[in-house]
Amino acid sequence: MKRQRGPSKAWKPEEPLEPETSPLQLYTGQGTKGVLCEWYLKEVGLDAEMIRLDRTLKEQRSDSFREVNPFMRLPTLVDGDLRLAESGAILLYLADKYGGLNTPEDRAVAAKWVFFGQTTLMDVFFVEDQTELQPDTLQALEEVVASRDYLIGSRFSVADAAVGHALRYIDLSFTKVNFSSYPSIQEYMKRINGRAAYQSART
Known part of the structure; x- marks a missing residue:
């Protein structure tokens, strides 16, 4: 230890x-x-x-x-x-x-994205009978991040930590994933991966 x-x-x-x-x-x-x-x-x-x-x-x-x-x-x-x-x-x-979730609605939306990152998004890559949902899932996420810098509002939140981590893991695990078909996801990943806290946690 x-x-x-x-x-x-x-x-x-x-x-x-x-x-x-x-x-x-x-x-x-x-x-x-x-x-x-x-x-x-x-x-x-x-x-x-x-x-x-x-x-x-x-x-x-x-x-x-x-x-x-x-x-x-x-x-x-x-x-x-x-x-x-x-x-x-x-x-x-x-x-x-500590992260500014002030209402039940805030908590519900945050939970939605955390569960999405850890289950829905990961499952379409790691659960065999769900892989056919990859294009639809990525396209839906592409449309979300095309219209905003972060998943909830204009600032980084726990939602971005969960989804950003999942995307990074998928990108490292599946070299055949062609994220070039999803330019907004690519930009989102660059934005998330470039954060100082993320870089510090990886070292």
């Missing part, structure tokens, strides 16, 4: 986790959607402690981490007494508490 803030130390899975030193902690690991949550934390300006577990050493299966998340899944957010898993839930919690 590596902690981003302060000097890191070697950690053995059987050792107890250190006491909390930050109001917000994100347990994450390579190859997980923790990078998405880390990105959004940076976007809303939260100084969270990043605790990186090495999945190759099965650190997420330790008794200590089971106390944080019995399902042993990454990412997991700790905010005071709250222990929250599932990246979509983490995103929506952070957006609701």
Whole structure:
């Protein structure tokens, strides 16, 4: 386990986790959607402690981490007494508490896009019986981003984090996807991928 803030130390899975030193902690690991949550934390300006577990050493299966998340899944957010898993839930919690979602309508629209990014959009590339929906899904998204810089209003939001991350993952995983047929999506991806918080979370 590596902690981003302060000097890191070697950690053995059987050792107890250190006491909390930050109001917000994100347990994450390579190859997980923790990078998405880390990105959004940076976007809303939260100084969270990043605790990186090495999945190759099965650190997420330790008794200590089971106390944080019995399902042993990454990412997991700790905010005071709250222990929250599932990246979509983490995103929506952070957006609701820190990201300016002020009404039920705001929350519903944000949830729509988070679910779209993590299910609808991903499914048409990764679920075999839904791949025929790729062109229609991308064309619908193309029309949305052709008329605006961001998915909700004029500013970056949790919706853009979820959908932008999904598009980036698809682009890296499927070299045969011809995004040149969707110029507005291409421009949207450049705009999202160029954000300082995104670049920082990737390093």
